Amino acid sequence: MRTIFFSFSAEPVWKTLFFFEGSVCEKLAAWTRQNPEARVIFVMPTGYAGKYGEGLQKHLHERCGIAHIPFIKKQTFLERSFRFFYSYFVYTGTTRIMATIGIRPDEPPGGGPFKKYLGPLKWLISRTFGRSDFFRKVFVPYFYYHVFRGRPFQELFEKYKPDLIFASNIINQFDTALVAEAKRQGVPTMGMSTNWDHYDKYYLPMQTDTLLVQSDQMKDFAIRYQWYDPKCLSLTGYPHLDFVSREGHTLSRAEVLEGLRLPPDARYIVYASSSAYCKDEPDIIEEILKWIAEKRLPQNLYVVIRPYAGVRKWDREVEEEKFDRFEGYSHARIFRGQFWGDAQKSNFSMNVLHKADVVLAVYTTMAIEAAVLGRPLIAPTFDGYAGKRPFSKSVRRFAIREHFRDVVKTGALKPAYTFDQLYTYLSEYLKDPMLDAEKRQALIERVCYLTDGNASERIFQRIQKSIL
Numbered sequence: 001m002r003t004i005f006f007s008f009s010a011e012p013v014w015k016t017l018f019f020f021e022g023s024v025c026e027k028l029a030a031w032t033r034q035n036p037e038a039r040v041i042f043v044m045p046t047g048y049a050g051k052y053g054e055g056l057q058k059h060l061h062e063r064c065g066i067a068h069i070p071f072i073k074k075q076t077f078l079e080r081s082f083r084f085f086y087s088y089f090v091y092t093g094t095t096r097i098m099a100t101i102g103i104r105p106d107e108p109p110g111g112g113p114f115k116k117y118l119g120p121l122k123w124l125i126s127r128t129f130g131r132s133d134f135f136r137k138v139f140v141p142y143f144y145y146h147v148f149r150g151r152p153f154q155e156l157f158e159k160y161k162p163d164l165i166f167a168s169n170i171i172n173q174f175d176t177a178l179v180a181e182a183k184r185q186g187v188p189t190m191g192m193s194t195n196w197d198h199y200d201k202y203y204l205p206m207q208t209d210t211l212l213v214q215s216d217q218m219k220d221f222a223i224r225y226q227w228y229d230p231k232c233l234s235l236t237g238y239p240h241l242d243f244v245s246r247e248g249h250t251l252s253r254a255e256v257l258e259g260l261r262l263p264p265d266a267r268y269i270v271y272a273s274s275s276a277y278c279k280d281e282p283d284i285i286e287e288i289l290k291w292i293a294e295k296r297l298p299q300n301l302y303v304v305i306r307p308y309a310g311v312r313k314w315d316r317e318v319e320e321e322k323f324d325r326f327e328g329y330s331h332a333r334i335f336r337g338q339f340w341g342d343a344q345k346s347n348f349s350m351n352v353l354h355k356a357d358v359v360l361a362v363y364t365t366m367a368i369e370a371a372v373l374g375r376p377l378i379a380p381t382f383d384g385y386a387g388k389r390p391f392s393k394s395v396r397r398f399a400i401r402e403h404f405r406d407v408v409k410t411g412a413l414k415p416a417y418t419f420d421q422l423y424t425y426l427s428e429y430l431k432d433p434m435l436d437a438e439k440r441q442a443l444i445e446r447v448c449y450l451t452d453g454n455a456s457e458r459i460f461q462r463i464q465k466s467i468l
Helices: 011-017 024-034 048-057 077-087 093-101 115-127 133-147 154-160 173-185 216-224 240-245 253-259 281-293 313-326 343-354 366-372 395-400 402-410 419-431 437-447 455-467
Strands: 002-007 038-045 064-069 164-167 189-192 210-213 233-235 267-272 301-306 332-334 358-361 377-380 413-416
Touching (some): 002 173, 024 064, 038 048, 077 133, 154 173, 164 455, 210 216, 216 437, 240 343, 253 343, 358 366, 366 377, 402 413, 402 437
Parallel strands (some): 002 038, 002 164, 210 233, 267 301
8 A cells, every 4th residue: 555644734734725515635645545455654744633634534534544653852952053043044034034033023033133243244144154065965954853852753654654645844854853853764645835925035955856836836845945856846736726716606796895894886895904013004004094085086096904913912902902903994994804724715705805996905815815815915005004114124124025026026015105106006906807807817827827727626636746
């Protein structure tokens, strides 16, 4: 019997590969049900069964099961030091934010109050050791086994004797340890990242034999920052965009307006919050609502605010507080619907995005989904009424992230640097939603590869061919 270990180590894996009809998980379960010589084991940290077990249950059968692994994330000083060393073999604009400025303006970068002062050292590591093929391809993998001595997956390998390891989220430490055990035992490996902003952040110590990349952009990043051989890369597209782009999920405009409690003739803007890390977003919304009240914008225009659905409780609480002030505004709606995880709720959420007249998104991944759905995009890239905050606390800091530079270059996401610019762009898009359509298509081609609804099938086919 041929056995696949399929990692499930983080919430984004559910969104990308599991929850919707036609997902990679569903295809693997159906294939193993029909093929008595194939078996898939979803390998996940202990505790994930309570969170995702019910959703997975319908796919499980005799040759499609779950294995729970106790995985301790806490590391020794030596392990933390070694990880610090190899992580900064990559140092980009994205890394600079994470390592010296901080995504979260009220928290120290990199997790400690003094770590920003290590910025020059991190940069130096990237420009010395990080440019060495020996250190990247030989030194780091070799010493990884001597530093990280724990082998949490050893017994599982001995029990099932897998023929292929699929690491679904290779940036995760759980997946790294799984790939490391596979390499110890000579088992072929295949991997992918669940998001587009992983390869330009930090260096990953373990390379998989095959890496599935969702776009030309991610292919370039895997080569440029992770030093993958192009022959090891395979383009697939983004599997979660299968769900976004399928016409069978489309609701009527009337159904969406009713669900948002808006009048039948309403038009609306979706404001997709960038997160709790952008404090001045309420200023932007307040000004738009003033323009509506002053009749500078159409009177049937509404602002649908989508708070950032952060994983951390702190993020969610800050977002609640940030936007609660708009609860009483007649032309504002706060939409807290779940964008990923529950098929029915996710379907409605995608339709909310699809029927929007304009989408405002400040360097958030939702800009990509909005482009796929053909929505005009504006990024309010200024600090509201505050004027110009220090760069380390300004929304402008997000613009230096490598993965978003490609988006801005296409012209599909139009940056507005003042309230006047924002008003001008909003007015133009409300008059002509097809404006810049060719730029949105360029964004899709660069950042999304194909949006034909078959990315999950391509991933499944690559896994299947690798084990037969």
